[in-house]
Amino acid sequence: MPQASDTLEQVFRAEYGRIIATLIRASGSFDLAEEALQEAFTSAASSWERDGAPRNPGAWLTTVAHRKLLDAVRRDKTRSDKQSEIEYEKSRLQPFAEPALLDDTVVEYPDDRLRLIFTCCHPSLSREAQVALTLRTLGGLTTTEIAHAFLLPEASLAQRLVRAKQKIRLARIPYEIPSLEIIGARLMAVQAVIYLIFNEGYAASAGQSLLRNDLCAEAIRLGRVLCELLPNEPENAGLLALMLLQDSRRNARVNDRGELVTLEEQDRSLWDRQEIEEGIHLVETALARGRVGNYQIQAAIAAVHAEARTADETDWRQIVALYEELKRMTSSPVVALNHAAAVAMSEGPEKGLSLIESANANGVLENYYLFYASRADLLRRLGRSAGAVEAYERALTLTTNSVEQNYIRRRLQELTL
Amino acid sequence: MKYMLLIYHDEQSWDGITEAERQQIYAEYRNLRGELESRGQFVSGSELQPVTTATTVRVRDGKEFVTDGPFAETHEQLGGYFLIEAENLDEATAIAAKIPSARTGTVEIRPLVEHAAEAAA
Numbered sequence: 448m449p450q451a452s453d454t455l456e457q458v459f460r461a462e463y464g465r466i467i468a469t470l471i472r473a474s475g476s477f478d479l480a481e482e483a484l485q486e487a488f489t490s491a492a493s494s495w496e497r498d499g500a501p502r503n504p505g506a507w508l509t510t511v512a513h514r515k516l517l518d519a520v521r522r523d524k525t526r527s528d529k530q531s532e533i534e535y536e537k538s539r540l541q542p543f544a545e546p547a548l549l550d551d552t553v554v555e556y557p558d559d560r561l562r563l564i565f566t567c568c569h570p571s572l573s574r575e576a577q578v579a580l581t582l583r584t585l586g587g588l589t590t591t592e593i594a595h596a597f598l599l600p601e602a603s604l605a606q607r608l609v610r611a612k613q614k615i616r617l618a619r620i621p622y623e624i625p626s627l628e629i630i631g632a633r634l635m636a637v638q639a640v641i642y643l644i645f646n647e648g649y650a651a652s653a654g655q656s657l658l659r660n661d662l663c664a665e666a667i668r669l670g671r672v673l674c675e676l677l678p679n680e681p682e683n684a685g686l687l688a689l690m691l692l693q694d695s696r697r698n699a700r701v702n703d704r705g706e707l708v709t710l711e712e713q714d715r716s717l718w719d720r721q722e723i724e725e726g727i728h729l730v731e732t733a734l735a736r737g738r739v740g741n742y743q744i745q746a747a748i749a750a751v752h753a754e755a756r757t758a759d760e761t762d763w764r765q766i767v768a769l770y771e772e773l774k775r776m777t778s779s780p781v782v783a784l785n786h787a788a789a790v791a792m793s794e795g796p797e798k799g800l801s802l803i804e805s806a807n808a809n810g811v812l813e814n815y816y817l818f819y820a821s822r823a824d825l826l827r828r829l830g831r832s833a834g835a836v837e838a839y840e841r842a843l844t845l846t847t848n849s850v851e852q853n854y855i856r857r858r859l860q861e862l863t864l
Numbered sequence: 865m866k867y868m869l870l871i872y873h874d875e876q877s878w879d880g881i882t883e884a885e886r887q888q889i890y891a892e893y894r895n896l897r898g899e900l901e902s903r904g905q906f907v908s909g910s911e912l913q914p915v916t917t918a919t920t921v922r923v924r925d926g927k928e929f930v931t932d933g934p935f936a937e938t939h940e941q942l943g944g945y946f947l948i949e950a951e952n953l954d955e956a957t958a959i960a961a962k963i964p965s966a967r968t969g970t971v972e973i974r975p976l977v978e979h980a981a982e983a984a985a
Contacts (some may be wrong), residue, residue: 522891618975619865623933747877 451495454504459488462505463587464672466512468559472622474516477584477612483519487512560585561676562622564669568637569620576611577640578647583608585672586665589763596662597647634677638686640670645690649697650848675761684733691726692749695719707854711758723753744773754856763793780811788821796825816845819854833861866907866976867956872940873969876913892964900948900959909946917951940969947976 463484470480484742487508501507566581578597582588588596594604614620625633646663668685677683699717730746748769755761771787783806789798803822812818823838836859843855878886893911898937900906903928918934934941943965956957 569953571957618973619952621954623952623954822939 452492453570454500455488455491455495458491458504459587460506462508464563464585464610465558466505466509467584469509470512471563471584472559473513474520475586475622477615479519481584482506483512483516486515499771522841533755558676560672561624561791564631564637564673565625565674566615566620566622568633568640569615570636571618571620572611572614574640574643575613576607577636578643579604579607580611581640581669582644582665585669588665592661595713609770613847617748634682637673638682641666641673642686642690642742644669645693649693660697663697667694680738681733681738682740682742685740685746686730688726688729688733688746689742689749691722691729692753695722695726695753700831705850706857707850709854710752713758715756715779721782723736726750727753739772739776741773741776744769744776747833747855761792763789767793780806781815781817784815784818784821786810788824791828796828800825800829807845814845816842816851819845820851823858827858836862865950865952865978867950867953867959868974868976869909869946869948869956869963870942870972870974871944871946871963871965871969872938872972873943874939875941876967878943879905889964896959896962896964897942897946905949905959907947907949909944909948910955911944912942915941919926943969 452851465712466487467480469482469485471477474480474483484690490511491504491508497500506757562849564581567584568577570582572593581591581702583592590605590608591601594601597604644662645666648660648664648666658823663789667687667690670683670690674687676680695718696713697719699713699715700708708714727750728747730743730750733743734747748766751765751769766789769784770782770789773782784803787802789799790802803818803825806812807818818836819842823835823842826832826835827836839855839859839862840842843852843859846852846855873966879975897906897909915934918932919933920933922929922931931947946959946963948956950959953975956975960966960973963971965971
């Protein structure tokens with residue numbers, strides 16, 4: 448028999464989002480749902496320790512949490528006759544049997560996570576609130592964990608969550624899957640939130656890398672949930688593929704001294720083959736559906752890198768072609784910058800440099816770290832050291848990330864020796 | 865659930881358009897109101913006189929201070945409102961998006977406090 452506490456921990460991570468989503472639908476309240484689930488976990492801790500874990504732990508927890516929820520509603524009703532804020536629907540409890548019976552029956556629980564994810568990422572909430580709420584409810588991360596990961600005081604993060612939940616309740620943000628006319632835009636917001644969580648973890652400065660990696664893992668898990676819930680959306684697969692392919696390089700990106708290692712210099716034997724295989728498979732399947740999107744293209748670019756055994760073997764022509772496709776879809780100057788860098792690899796630094804300059808035609812990249820870093824890189828390759836030093840120095844003033852700063856300092860040292 | 869839709873627009877640009885354009889927009893407003901009324905979602909609504917007619921009152925230590933002008937000088941001014949009945953924020957948002965001034969100005973959506981219990985909370 449597995450250790451009850453291990454099982455509980457696993458069930459917590461795996462089932463939290465799904466159970467809370469159901470509880471929120473039944474109670475119409477994020478707070479009541481959280482309390483009920485917390486109480487259910489507490490019950491589980493003592494009961495499973497004593498009697499062993501049930502065969503269907505998720506079902507056990509859901510049922511107990513539903514009972515706790517019903518208790519809370521009854522308490523609420525008897526305490527005062529004020530009109531209850533909650534719209535508890537008793538009928539929704541009926542399919543749930545007593546926990547004792549669950550061991551021998553397979554109960555199909557409704558999956559309400561899609562409603563939950565769309566509510567958490569509702570455009571009327573700030574992006575910060577969307578991220579915090581998604582991690583708290585769908586991911587089951589504690590307020591402390593989220594605050595640490597985002598380097599925020601716990602009180603501010605808690606406040607952010609309270610305000611978001613209050614707005615959902617008072618402004619009545621619907622707990623529904625959006626209608627067909629708006630679901631496209633809403634889904635983009637959901638994808639953006641997940642990718643933002645991933646990037647927050649990926650842009651790790653060495654000191655926090657441990658906590659930050661948790662964010663990457665959580666984002667990937669959320670990406671999987673989204674693929675599972677909306678399997679016919681190729682961009683969901685594109686996003687998951689992109690995250691997996693970027694994550695596959697995690698151990699090679701920073702060396703033992705905490706220094707950033709460029710893609711070109713990375714030890715490719717450290718790349719995670721399993722993540723690469725899954726990522727490539729996902730993006731190939733997604734692209735075959737013929738509904739190309741931003742994430743799919745970015746994933747395809749990452750896949751081309753992943754397929755090259757050495758940096759020299761990189762198929763830069765294909766990467767340039769993919770960036771051209773991306774440039775047609777977005778007018779982002781950052782994409783133009785990356786396109787220029789790829790052209791530099793494929794057709795030489797001179798050509799790349801002129802494209803970089805034109806990407807910054809209106810001064811849009813004037814305060815962008817990567818603009819100066821890429822420019823400096825090409826100037827260095829062209830042997831124009833003075834210009835390279837100047838650009839590296841400018842780049843240094845534009846990043847607060849210590850890993851990036853150290854990388855630039857190292858380059859500057861090489862140039863001024 | 866009731867929502868207040870506060871309609872902000874730039875009064876100067878409103879003055880700058882032709883009479884025909886203004887009539888066109890008024891017609892759109894009347895249509896929207898009719899549509900809401902037919903669905904039982906219209907509670908009230910009106911255009912407001914320009915901010916040059918606004919008066920602000922504050923009472924401090926029992927003394928009344930009456931001044932000329934709106935609460936705050938802003939680029940866009942409160943020019944009208946709709947009070948509507950909607951199922952949820954998405955429905956309210958869909959209605960707000962149909963307000964002609966949403967194309968040039970801004971519509972702020974504010975849920976009304978509906979129960980005494982919520983007001984106290």
